[in-house]
Amino acid sequence: MIVCHCTQISDYDIKAAIDWMRAADPETIITPGKIYHALGKRADCGGCMPLFLDTMRGCDNLAVPPILRGLKANRTGVSHEGRRKGHRVSQRSATV
Structure with missing residues (x-):
């Protein structure tokens, strides 16, 4: 079955690529x-x-690899992307 008429991609092409x-x-x-x-x-x-x-x-092969599953679950309570608090210039105290 043709999935994309513009580029002539079939369902077989998609499955084969995956x-x-x-x-x-x-x-x-x-x-x-x-x-x-x-x-x-x-x-x-x-x-x-x-x-x-x-x-x-x-497709059966589309699933997220096991090594990458649950990465977000392991980061519970972390919302600062690994940066220390006050990493922005506007958050730092001015020392003059």
Whole structure:
């Protein structure tokens, strides 16, 4: 089935690209942009994106790699991105 008429991408092409990317790097996060790039194409009008995403979600190899699962859960209580308190100039006390 043709998923993207502008670039002639089929559901088979999407599944094959996902399988190829997963085999090449088991820990990669697969996005629509990476699939287009792997197929040597670029998104055009974007009208296919809902069907494109549904086709991606239907693939068994799309899951987030186990090593990357739960990263946000491990950061509970951390909202400062690892920076120390008062990292902005406006938050520092002026010492004159």
